[in-house]
Structure formats: C-alpha cells, structure tokens
Amino acid sequence: MAHTSHTSLEDFYQEMTKKLGKDVESIFPKGLHKDIGHFNVFDIAQTIEKIRMTSEMPYNRRKYYKISLIRGKNRAEYADKIIQIQNNALLFATPKVPYHWVPEDPQQSGNFCVFTEDFFIRDRVHNGLQDLPIFQPGNVPIFEIDDELADEIQLLFNKIKKEINSDYIFKYDLIRNYVVELIHYGQKLQPASKLSTSNDASLRVVSLFIELLERQFPIETSEQRIQLKSAKDYADRLAVHVNYLNKKIKESTGKTTTEIIAERVIQEAKILLKQTKWNVSEIAYALGFEEIAHFSNFFKKKTSLAPLEFRT
Incomplete structure (x- = not known):
C-alpha cells in the first residue's frame, strides 16, 4: 500500500x-x-x-x-x-x-x-x-x-x-x-x-476503508497519533454496520478488517523503527497503543522479533 x-x-x-x-x-x-x-x-x-x-x-x-x-x-x-x-x-x-x-x-x-x-x-x-x-x-x-x-x-x-x-x-x-x-x-x-445500493457497493466500501486507513499515514512527528484503530472505528466513519464492513472486506480481500489494519500498523512500525531515532514508547504512542508492552507484544507476535531487535 x-x-x-x-x-x-x-x-x-x-x-x-x-x-x-x-x-x-x-x-x-x-x-x-x-x-x-x-x-x-x-x-x-x-x-x-x-x-x-x-x-x-x-x-x-x-x-x-x-x-x-x-x-x-x-x-x-x-x-x-x-x-x-x-x-x-x-x-x-x-x-x-x-x-x-x-x-x-x-x-x-x-x-x-x-x-x-x-x-x-x-x-x-x-x-x-x-x-x-x-x-x-x-x-x-x-x-x-x-x-x-x-x-x-x-x-x-x-x-x-x-x-x-x-x-x-x-x-x-x-x-x-x-x-x-x-x-x-x-x-x-x-x-x-x-x-x-450500488452493484459495486462492496468495492466502494473496501476502497473507502483503505483510503481512511492510509490517510493516517505516514506518521511524520512523534506527536502525531492514529485515531482509527478498530474495525468499528472505520465502520462508524463510513456510516455502515461493523458486521457489514467486515463481510465486504473479507469477500473482497480474503482477510479480516482487523488483519488489514494490523498489517498497515506493522508496516509503519517497521518504517519508524528503521528510519527514525524515536524511542519505542514514542512509536507505540503514535501508532495508537496506550502501553508500550502492548505494542511490543503486538510487534513480536507479527514479526517474531521485539521492536529493538528489529531495529538492530
């Protein structure tokens, strides 16, 4: 993306x-x-x-x-x-x-x-x-x-x-x-x-979801923070039920809404770890995590590496 x-x-x-x-x-x-x-x-x-x-x-x-x-x-x-x-x-x-x-x-x-x-x-x-x-x-x-x-x-x-x-x-x-x-x-x-309801409503909802997701990136300062973190957050912005959004995303991409959000957050996390000198706490905050431990566990689950291990 x-x-x-x-x-x-x-x-x-x-x-x-x-x-x-x-x-x-x-x-x-x-x-x-x-x-x-x-x-x-x-x-x-x-x-x-x-x-x-x-x-x-x-x-x-x-x-x-x-x-x-x-x-x-x-x-x-x-x-x-x-x-x-x-x-x-x-x-x-x-x-x-x-x-x-x-x-x-x-x-x-x-x-x-x-x-x-x-x-x-x-x-x-x-x-x-x-x-x-x-x-x-x-x-x-x-x-x-x-x-x-x-x-x-x-x-x-x-x-x-x-x-x-x-x-x-x-x-x-x-x-x-x-x-x-x-x-x-x-x-x-x-x-x-x-x-x-349009025949291509599914494609349009998926397209708008991706657009909302991408709008939150790139993270350019450590004070910037993503606001949309869950499938429900995106569904609310798009004025559709979260179950409807999840269904259309799954039909179109074969992935869940949560999986796509997580992939994009991990992509940005990797960029920030490699291309900035921000500490892990700053990166975690910018990516919407309330606790650094939650971010570290999330990152390790998705990459098999702790954030600092990936950076080095």
Missing part, C-alpha cells in the same frame, strides 16, 4: 490557481489573519469549467470543512449508497468522511465555501464543528432541495461574497454568522431520500 496524505489548504490553493488561471494573492481572502483561522468562498461554475463531465470534483476529501450549494444534475457516492441529485443540492463536507461527487451534466452553478475549525474558535454558539450534528460521522451530509430553498441559500452565499471583498473591519465575524446560518439550514433538512 502506498502512502496517502490529506490535501492541505496549500494544495487546495495550488489547484484553484490552476483552475482559475490566477495567482494565490488574487484569490486569497483580504484581511484574513492566521489567528482567526481560514475562510474563503468560490463560484462553482468557474471552478468546474475545465473539469470533464463524470470526473470527480477535485476538492472532496480535504483537511478543511466545506459547504456547497450545487445547482445541476449530479451523483454522490457515499460509502455503500448512491444519491442522485436532479437539480439542487446542499452538501456539508468534513475531513472525517470521504465521498465522491460526480457532475452528470455540464450546466453546474452555485457556490462553495471552505473553512477550518479555527475559524470558529471565537464563535460561542457551540464548542466546535465536530460537535454539530451536521458534521457527525454516520450521517449522509447531502440534501436535495427545491428551487425556492436553493434561492434562499444562494442569497446567503451572495452576502458572504459581498462581505469577503469589503473593507469592514468585523467582516469575518459577520461571515461566521452567515456560515452558522448555512449550517442550520442543513440541520433542519432531512437526509436525501434517493438512496440505492
């Missing part, structure tokens, strides 16, 4: 400058300081212009949050479900849950905004984005909406676009309020009902 990492905001802006044919300075929000997090807003028609039909939108699975109003015929693939959107959709994206968004006609319009958790630090409405129902793992964060509601939401995006280009000293406080309003629009909606 190859290393896969999250796409950062820097990577996002590299993509956007290519799509829009502009430099970073021209699309970076005016008056935004690092101490208030990050926020920006874009027109979908401009960013999708050069993307071929049926290709995946290039800013799906990222380190930041995204809210999109997308107007056009589209398909969303989320874990073992397919959601067909015939006209308008409101979509909430979180770094926790991967999905694919596939435009199905060239007439796409709307807006999307991207923001970090830090952007809401000064917002006392809630304790954090991850605590909000709309961003909880296990939800299907895609809502089909009618033209009237889409027009209402478009007005909010228009206000955001107007403010982000203004010189108003408190504009990001105002924008934050608009984003909270967008979030409440989503939380009042019911999940999109046009769900169907």
Whole structure:
C-alpha cells in the first residue's frame, strides 16, 4: 500500500490557481489573519469549467470543512449508497468522511465555501464543528432541495461574497454568522431520500476503508497519533454496520478488517523503527497503543522479533 496524505489548504490553493488561471494573492481572502483561522468562498461554475463531465470534483476529501450549494444534475457516492441529485443540492463536507461527487451534466452553478475549525474558535454558539450534528460521522451530509430553498441559500452565499471583498473591519465575524446560518439550514433538512445500493457497493466500501486507513499515514512527528484503530472505528466513519464492513472486506480481500489494519500498523512500525531515532514508547504512542508492552507484544507476535531487535 502506498502512502496517502490529506490535501492541505496549500494544495487546495495550488489547484484553484490552476483552475482559475490566477495567482494565490488574487484569490486569497483580504484581511484574513492566521489567528482567526481560514475562510474563503468560490463560484462553482468557474471552478468546474475545465473539469470533464463524470470526473470527480477535485476538492472532496480535504483537511478543511466545506459547504456547497450545487445547482445541476449530479451523483454522490457515499460509502455503500448512491444519491442522485436532479437539480439542487446542499452538501456539508468534513475531513472525517470521504465521498465522491460526480457532475452528470455540464450546466453546474452555485457556490462553495471552505473553512477550518479555527475559524470558529471565537464563535460561542457551540464548542466546535465536530460537535454539530451536521458534521457527525454516520450521517449522509447531502440534501436535495427545491428551487425556492436553493434561492434562499444562494442569497446567503451572495452576502458572504459581498462581505469577503469589503473593507469592514468585523467582516469575518459577520461571515461566521452567515456560515452558522448555512449550517442550520442543513440541520433542519432531512437526509436525501434517493438512496440505492450500488452493484459495486462492496468495492466502494473496501476502497473507502483503505483510503481512511492510509490517510493516517505516514506518521511524520512523534506527536502525531492514529485515531482509527478498530474495525468499528472505520465502520462508524463510513456510516455502515461493523458486521457489514467486515463481510465486504473479507469477500473482497480474503482477510479480516482487523488483519488489514494490523498489517498497515506493522508496516509503519517497521518504517519508524528503521528510519527514525524515536524511542519505542514514542512509536507505540503514535501508532495508537496506550502501553508500550502492548505494542511490543503486538510487534513480536507479527514479526517474531521485539521492536529493538528489529531495529538492530
């Protein structure tokens, strides 16, 4: 398995400058300081212009949050479900849950905004984005909406676009309020009902499981730590039952979910033991073990060597 990492905001802006044919300075929000997090807003028609039909939108699975109003015929693939959107959709994206968004006609319009958790630090409405129902793992964060509601939401995006280009000293406080309003629009909606089980649902669930697994690597600092450690952790993120995930993984790979997780952890453990000077305790912590003894026993069971024996 190859290393896969999250796409950062820097990577996002590299993509956007290519799509829009502009430099970073021209699309970076005016008056935004690092101490208030990050926020920006874009027109979908401009960013999708050069993307071929049926290709995946290039800013799906990222380190930041995204809210999109997308107007056009589209398909969303989320874990073992397919959601067909015939006209308008409101979509909430979180770094926790991967999905694919596939435009199905060239007439796409709307807006999307991207923001970090830090952007809401000064917002006392809630304790954090991850605590909000709309961003909880296990939800299907895609809502089909009618033209009237889409027009209402478009007005909010228009206000955001107007403010982000203004010189108003408190504009990001105002924008934050608009984003909270967008979030409440989503939380009042019911999940999109046009769900169907795909013939290749098994392959997609396996693919998304592998993607979530690989997202946690490489371990680059001793403070970094993997968060998903068990089959249930992955099933919760994918909004499927753990028995369903285990069955599909076994059918596709011939291995259990636990075996695949363990193989990847051992692979990373070997890399860290050979390529870093971290002590075994630091490596154990980074790989999700609470006790160094548990890691040592796990490593020896899988390799027949103690961690320090392998290192030497």
